[in-house]
Structure formats: C-alpha cells, structure tokens
C-alpha cells in the first residue's frame with residue numbers, strides 16, 4: 001500500500017504545481033520554484049527599548065515531505081536578526097549562533113526562552129506590549145516567509 005500511496009501523492013503535487021504555473025504563466029518564463037509548506041505559530045517578541053536587544057520566539061512547522069533548513073532571518077524593525085541557541089555550560093547560559101537550523105519533514109521546531117530564538121539586535125523603535133513587528137525567515141531553498149510577531153512582556 002505504501003508504494004502506491006506515495007506516487008499518488010506526488011502526482012497531486014505535480015498537478016497543483018502545474019495549475020500554479022499556468023496562473024502565473026502569462027508573465028513567467030521559468031517554472032515556479034517549490035514553496036516550502038511552512039506554518040509559523042505562536043510567534044512573539046520580548047518588549048525592548050529602542051536600540052536595545054529583543055528575542056523572538058515561535059514554532060516552525062514543516063508540513064512538507066522534505067526537510068527544510070532555516071539559514072537566516074532579517075527584520076525591518078531591527079539592525080540585525082540572528083538565529084541563536086542558548087546553552088548551559090558550566091552552570092552559565094551562553095548563546096551560540098545557529099547558521100543552519102534543520103526542520104525534518106513533518107516536524108516542528110520550537111523557538112522558546114532558554115533555547116532557540118531569533119535575536120533582534122538594535123531594535124529601531126521601542127517595542128511595547130501590543131506592538132507588532134515583522135521577521136523574514138530565509139530557507140536554504142531560497143524561499144522566505146514573513147512572520148508577523150506581536151510584542152509581549154516576557
């Protein structure tokens with residue numbers, strides 16, 4: 001049963017791609033690149049003063065049938081946005097940059113306080129409760145997702 005189910009699913013994906021390509025066909029000469037079926041949930045960022053540092057957290061849900069790799073982030077609301085991981089070493093918390101964050105097919109990676117996060121360096125305005133900012137996540141297949149991120153008290 002498995003061997004027949006997989007090709008059937010592929011043909012549905014191919015059919016969807018063809019429909020998408022024909023909708024854009026009038027002004028596109030190349031085939032449409034594959035879009036990762038990524039869902040971002042429960043995003044939020046810490047309050048911060050203008051010029052200070054904030055952290056953003058979320059769940060990245062890979063609904064696709066192939067792994068995806070997060071390779072970077074940016075935000076119009078911060079001087080820099082970097083994917084970090086907080087780790088405990090010798091009883092001290094310290095942060096390491098994560099240049100690649102792999103999310104297996106059908107899996108969820110959670111960015112949460114004390115672990116993975118998007119570090120927002122030099123925020124361009126005061127981030128107060130009720131504000132919202134935007135973060136763009138970039139993936140290794142050259143696709144990106146813009147994430148609305150509400151600001152909360154930690």
Ligand SMILES: [Cu+2]
Pocket residue numbers: 084085095117118119
């Ligand atoms: Cu950090």
